[in-house]
Amino acid sequence: MHQVHVVGLGVDHRDITPTASRLIDSAEVLAGGDRLLALFNDHPAVKILIKSPLKNVIDRINQEMQSHRKVVVLADGDPLFFGIGKRLIDAFGKDAVIIYPNVTTxxxxxxxxxxxxxxxxxxxxxxxxxxxxxxxxxxxxxxxxxxxxxxxxxxxxxxxxxxxxxxxxxxxxxxxxxxxxxxxxxxxxxxxxxxxxxxxxxxxxxxIKQAVISLSLGLDDDLYLHQRGLITKREIRVAGLSSLEIEPHHTLWDLGAGCGSVAIEASLLAYEGIVLAVEKAPERIQLIRQNISRMCAYGVEVIHGEMPECLESLPDPHRVFIGGGMGKDNSVLEAATERLRPGGKLVLHLVLMGSMARARDYLKDLKWPFSITQLQVSRSKDLAGDHRLEALNPVFIISAKKPALRL
The missing domain is CATH 3.30.950.10 (Tetrapyrrole methylase, C-terminal domain)
Structure with a gap:
């Protein structure tokens, strides 16, 4: 079997094991970045510079391996810790790649x-x-x-x-x-x-400083700085996040983000992805930024602009949340459904029956599968030494899924 030896050099590159030193000395081909290859300028081996695109480098290493030459790849520290080791294993298989780790930076x-x-x-x-x-x-x-x-x-x-x-x-x-x-x-x-x-x-x-407010799902409305009434209420917010089914790597658009409550809590779920809070009102943009800072929700990026024009430069989303109203026409909904990735989910929170009907008809025309849920929440209030229930506005939650591409 043809094998490639991947040797990790220490932060002090003279600090390598005798085994690694012998491998390098006997190498017929040395591959590495500019800085590492420069350490072996006098070495008689054929040199392969590791640079982008990596596919070309992998192909060249493979050619040398197939020619029965002894190939040694130089890496920093542990080749499997943000190094080239994984890429080589993916290309040649575990049995063909021998790793010699060193101390990492x-x-x-x-x-x-x-x-x-x-x-x-x-x-x-x-x-x-x-x-x-x-x-x-x-x-x-x-x-x-x-x-x-x-x-x-x-x-x-x-x-x-x-x-x-x-x-x-x-x-x-x-x-x-x-x-x-x-x-x-x-x-x-x-x-x-x-x-x-x-x-x-x-x-x-x-x-050096902890968050003013510890970030979690379903935070009390009062913990967010917001304009009066312009916040997705806690109970509705949690239901919407559940409907979105956000995965760690997802890109999410929160359109009409208001104070940013949905985007901020969504960032806990899309912790390896991208969360974009889109809002046109300058005063709300300021509130979003303040809430991000207070909760250390740095995974949320704020987009200030008029929709749908400001959406053109954004990465295609896996999930779209619209909670700031439908607007006077369907232009934002059209942009969102067009850009949503196949298999992606769209969730709308709507208060007006006319908006609900318009969104329903639009999704029917697209022939997307969707569901409509009406959520009515009441909260307790003190009254005469007891409690009464005070109703919040009912909200329509529309959840739709974009059909996957057919192979």
């Missing part, structure tokens, strides 16, 4: 701070166009480690976190670890923005 960084690392959430921004995975990781973790990249330097990450209101963390930056120019510094985010860092860096974000 996270382990070394944690040792510098003298903190345990087993419960530090780790994310990588390599190849990313946004920091969404970082924002979602910050919601439920007190420490988050970040593998950066040139487009997301520590200064850029700090700037993005400030822009999204994630000011409850400070930033430890580790530069040139295990070298003569090593630095370990701690910053408030506002100070990190002004700094210049070595390209070889690593971040640990540490929570």
């Amino acid at each position: 996270l382990q070394v960084a944690a040792s510098k701070l003298k903190i345990p690392w087993h419960d530090i959430k780790s994310i990588s921004l390599h190849g990313r166009k946004d920091i969404q995975p970082l924002l979602t990781a910050l919601v439920g973790n007190n420490r988050v480690a970040v593998f950066t990249e040139p487009d997301f330097s520590p200064a850029k990450v700090a700037d993005e976190l400030i822009r999204r209101g994630a000011d409850t963390f400070n930033m430890h930056v580790f530069e040139d670890l295990e070298t003569e120019t090593e630095k370990t510094r701690c910053f408030e985010l506002k100070d990190a923005v002004k700094q210049t860092f070595s390209p070889l860096n690593f971040i640990i974000l540490n929570r």
Whole structure:
């Protein structure tokens, strides 16, 4: 069987086992990134530069393996910890890939701070166009480690976190670890923005403030800052979230987000996905941002704009919630149903019978399966030493599913 050996180099690249050293010395083909290959400029092996697209690199490695050459792939730390190891196993199978792990950057960084690392959430921004995975990781973790990249330097990450209101963390930056120019510094985010860092860096974000309000499903209405009456009531909110059947990786549109209560609680469910709160009124946008900050619901991104025009640049959703009314026409509903992914779910909360009828007729014309539920909630009020029930407005909940594509 043709095999590929994947050797993890330590943060100090001289720190490798005798076995790993012999493998590298005897390699006929060395594959790795620019920085790692530069450590072996004098090595006589054929060199394969690992760069995007990875498919081309995998194909080249496979060609060398099929030619019975001894292939060694160089990686940082543990090749299966945000490394190339998984990609190689997916391509060649477990039996064809031999892994030689080393100490990771996270382990070394944690040792510098003298903190345990087993419960530090780790994310990588390599190849990313946004920091969404970082924002979602910050919601439920007190420490988050970040593998950066040139487009997301520590200064850029700090700037993005400030822009999204994630000011409850400070930033430890580790530069040139295990070298003569090593630095370990701690910053408030506002100070990190002004700094210049070595390209070889690593971040640990540490929570310094807890949320004003602990985020959970079905929070009391009064815990949200909102305009009078413009909030999806707790009982209705929970029913809507249940109807949406949100999965961790989903992208959700909350259209007409109001104070953001549905989007904020949905972010607990779509913790590996994207939650977009779309609202046109500037004063409500401000309320959404304040609620996000108070609850540390950093996984929610606020979109300020007029619908349906502002939806054009958003990623296609798996789930759409419309709770801010249907508007005067069906333009928002049309945009939502067109962009919803096949198999996705649409949930509407409607108070007016005319809006309910219009949405029902529209979905019938689309031939989508849907259901309508009327939810009537009453809450207790004190009266003469006893209690009475006070009814809230009944709400129609329409739940529809977009047919899956036929193969």
